[in-house]
Amino acid sequence: MGKILVSACLLGETVHRDSQQRRLVHPQLEQWRRQGRLVPFCPEVAAGLPVQRPGAEIRQRFPILITDRDGEDLTPAYLHGAELALEVAQREQCCCALLQSLSPSCGPTRVYDGQFQQVPVQGSGITAAELMRHGIPLFDETQLRELFAFMQMQDLSAA
Structure with missing residues (x-):
């Protein structure tokens, strides 16, 4: 049975930058x-x-350059976090990842445009890009149906 690397904020952990809950609630996830x-x-x-x-x-x-609104260069931390995420995904033998959209780390297909105006653009966060580079399929919280179908196929092929 395949494992899924999941953005901790989507599981209700208080790790999001503003400390707000981002928990996804779904019987399959539970x-x-x-x-x-x-x-x-x-x-x-x-x-x-x-x-x-x-x-x-x-x-x-x-x-790559990732900054906060004040211009502080956070790139080294984000790169390190991406490396750590890949290590965990590989160690745990995750078959895919469920990631928070629009995040400069986790956004699989969309991130903000870098102007701090909350304008989404096509692109991937640094962790998402690292996972993709290593062949790990990605989903975000708007793609639960696709994730469920993917996992069903994984489970069938493992049986």
């Missing part, structure tokens, strides 16, 4: 939690950033 198939992880907190922290955005892609 079943997987009881089965020990969910692997909660927050790249920012794992890299040493505090829970109460200013928002950050990807300011430029090449070379």
